[in-house]
């Protein structure tokens with residue numbers, strides 16, 4: 665497809681020996697994403713820089729263990745992180761059936777052995793073994809995201825939430841929820857400076 669962004673140089677370094685899988689996933693998303701309602705038509709010319717690499721830059725923040733991705737949608741960041749971090753187990757939590765179908769297809773097609781796909785709203789999930797970390801991207805504001813994500817974590821687990829430039833204001837607006845869900849050590853990180861065309865912001869915090 666001619667209007668798909670060419671792979672940026674940073675991609676090979678970020679994915680290392682997993683780059684071929686990242687290329688296959690990106691191509692699948694470019695071929696089917698618009699038709700299947702996963703990404704808008706304007707996203708193709710910035711698929712790598714705005715979406716794939718923007719998620720991959722978060723991979724070093726994850727630790728070996730169990731990570732949940734709430735509202736995975738097209739697999740952002742969940743599938744991208746699962747490609748970049750085969751040493752981490754992922755649970756992708758997504759309520760919409762056609763997105764679940766896409767996620768399951770990609771897990772099979774890419775041969776990802778570290779991913780479980782769960783069709784549910786995050787607030788309805790009762791997790792047997794609480795998670796070590798939870799990610800989310802473009803799901804809702806921090807104060808609304810806390811009730812969806814914090815209960816999934818073990819004591820001392822960590823939120824790794826991808827955000828826009830308004831991240832500090834979102835933290836300010838969440839004072840009540842921060843107390844309610846016992847959130848501490850809140851940091852707003854800026855990732856990808858000098859590496860990516862657009863930086864990524866992450867709210868990282870500890871829960872209980």
Ligand SMILES: C[S@@+](CC[C@H](N)C(=O)[O-])C[C@H]1O[C@@H](n2cnc3c(N)ncnc32)[C@H](O)[C@@H]1O
Nearest residue numbers: 734735736737740758759760785786801802803
């Ligand atoms: C704007 S999309 C973002 C998708 C993806 N994270 C991304 O960055 O492209 C929001 C996603 O969150 C999902 N979602 C909405 N409410 C949710 C909830 N309560 N629990 C889990 N997922 C939810 C939606 O179905 C949708 O796939």
